[in-house]
Amino acid sequence: MTQTHRVPIADAGTGTDSESPTVVAVHHEADSDDWLVFCHGLRSDKSGSYEQRCRRAVDEGYNAVRFDCRGCGESDGGFVESTLETRLTDLRHVVDYFDLDSYALFGSSFGGKVAFHAAAADERVTAVATRAPVTTAGTFDEYRVAVERDGEWSFDTGERLDQRFFDALDRHPFDDVVATLAVPVAIFHGGADAVVDPADSFDAARRLETDVCLERFAGEGHRFSQAGERRLRDRLFGWLEWADR
Template sequence: MPESHDVPFERTAIETDSSPTLAAVHHESDSDDWLVFCHGLRSDKSGSYERRCRRAREAGYNAVRFDARGCGESDGEFVDSTLEARLADLRRVADYFDPDSYALFGSSFGGKVALHAAAEDDRVDAVATRAPVTTTETFDEYRATVASEGEWTFDTGERIDRRFFDALDRYPFADVVGSLAVPVAIFHGGADDVVDPADSFDAARRLETDVLVERFAGEGHRFSAAAEDRLLERLFGWLEWAGNRE
């Protein structure tokens, strides 16, 4: 059975029951292989991530899904959940479970988190993404409003402010290009109107490591059930290759 964990995300001298925590779920496998999932900007660890973790466990992975601060069941405010904060959250989760090595999977904004984390953490041995954010232009609509009004509020009430863009600008994709040495897989819907599929092909051309890019014709930013099935088959086949490469 999957096991829930509360992972403190702020380092304090004494961590107590009132310390803010990240909600994480571990799908345990009798294996040394680990796969950690990073959800998108306004997503959480539920839904498709639960399914992906079940499939990962079937494939022999210890799978971990978690809510970034301010998302899902985790403590904190969404407005504080910048790229830097999410990278710190991922690091805390990885440190908490403490695998010798692990692979990452990230969707959309979670793909950007995964790519930058893989460039910074020597424990990461492969990174897979679906519709990853690789350019700041993805958020231009929000940036203009934040510049003029101080914040953007989504229809669900979640907010981002200047800190979101300050952090985004501090992590250009060029940092990944210059640092990432592990294999990368990119899966992208050909009809995605949220993150431009052309960005993924451009990212693949720029990366200096092994890259697999697959365009899912007719799929948008959210995949259909059939496309999700295909994604999972391709993902775990690729991870097997990545784990066995010389």
């Protein structure tokens, strides 16, 4: 069974609770006390592969939650306002809304960075898995140069980034994760990824001081093929059986 919820973000700086923006979260229910929460990428949303992953999660005995960060999908707000810090706030409100005592995290691309920093700060997180995670600010150098020159970067879809995005990014270096993260980590990365350098994941795995499972998926790009996505789900839940039980 699935149920859609609108989660208010009460401390979003908009005033009273009645004026709070909301994010849309979908709960895939399982008869279990185990939870897995999914964080989508920069220009992604909770649909597509996240629905498939949540359905598999239920089959594996997890309550699964996927949600749209503010400025994405069905949630309130503008994309230009969606920074690392707002996404961390959105994730925290979603977790608190479902009143979770413990949960595992999965994040893809920029959602991987969100998951890493959330896991480093929240003692309720029991394991964190990522796919092609952003672990260095250099991933966005092209956009940063444009923002410094023109004041903003616009994608061909009209979504925009401005200085707020980079200010928040710079306030949360991966060093913070290295210094505090203590739960098991899985990193899955396509060997042909031209968006997030696979070498960044190898470097992150070397630096982390916790148990790390790192797998390179030969031939897969930043977006996995259908076959690659099926392999990812198999590897993810095989790893979680060890890490989160």
